[in-house]
Amino acid sequence: MKDLLFDVNDGIATITLNRPNARNAFSMQMIELWIQALQKVRDHDDIRVLVLTGNGRSFCAGGDIKAMKSGKGFLDLTGYEKEDFSSSSLERKNSLWKHVQRIPILMEEIDKPTIAAVNGDAIGAGLDMALQCDMRISSDQARFGEGYVNVGIVPGDGGGYYLPRIIGIDKALDLLWSGRIIDAHEASKIGLITKMVSHEELMVETNSLARRLADGPQQAIRLIKRTVYQGLKTDLRTSLDMVSSFMGIVTEHPDYKEGLSAIIEKRKPDFE
Known part of the structure; x- marks a missing residue:
């Protein structure tokens, strides 16, 4: 074995x-x-x-x-x-x-x-x-x-x-x-x-x-992980600069629109 x-x-x-x-x-x-x-x-x-x-x-x-x-x-x-x-x-x-x-x-x-x-x-x-x-x-x-x-x-x-x-x-x-x-x-x-x-x-x-x-929004989950671990190694300004870039990326992803729609329609989201 x-x-x-x-x-x-x-x-x-x-x-x-x-x-x-x-x-x-x-x-x-x-x-x-x-x-x-x-x-x-x-x-x-x-x-x-x-x-x-x-x-x-x-x-x-x-x-x-x-x-x-x-x-x-x-x-x-x-x-x-x-x-x-x-x-x-x-x-x-x-x-x-x-x-x-x-x-x-x-x-x-x-x-x-x-x-x-x-x-x-x-x-x-x-x-x-x-x-x-x-x-x-x-x-x-x-x-x-x-x-x-x-x-x-x-x-x-x-x-x-x-x-x-x-x-x-x-x-x-x-x-x-x-x-x-x-x-x-x-x-x-x-x-x-x-x-x-x-x-x-x-x-x-x-x-x-x-x-x-x-089943969650994969890009957001992975960028959250990066934010946390990179934040342990950088100063506040650098971390905020990085996460603002991440925010620009995820708000163009279909998961963002799906998440908003699911909240408004009071249903479970169907992320990619």
Whole structure:
């Protein structure tokens, strides 16, 4: 079986991490298929929303700790084989950059909504992958943690970038320095997840949100995403200048006229 499954159904793409017996820990095949799937999501306009989830009891455990201990392959929290890390620090850096770090770069290039359906433990790089999504819907059985410090390494997959932006610097450092595991209730309290639901309702809730976004005005949704993320990197004047350009674009799109008509006629809009 493939270590990652990719499916597109009526505008909603779903990436399912598929190593349930290994808690969906990374493998080289998983990373390669992940990159290919993200490229398709980025480049195909018929895909409107991306959902990321895991098969089995875990969302993603990051690196394969059992493989590390057995010596069969040095799968640390980046997920790469021993030979990639044996020669020099530069080669180890380049291996990260060419493989697993392509995932957050591709995620940043996707203008469409991305949702993590966290079905179980999201640990280390697994948590980082959930953080890369725009929203995180979590099972009440899920647990979260940044385990890098426990094996004496640094977060190599974006945790040090995303975590403080989502929950604040002090709370991020608490999780990163302690390596402790928190449950979904604490994750909800500190703002790590968007919403917590019962385990049984996780995919129902996630698919309902994905459907609502997929049926919405796509150009407006994508430009709103750009506005939010670019706004984190620019000053107010630059952001307002950009969004005024966006407004000029969307008000010429058929979705704008359809939205106005639907409000006036008190009906559900039928966006393109």
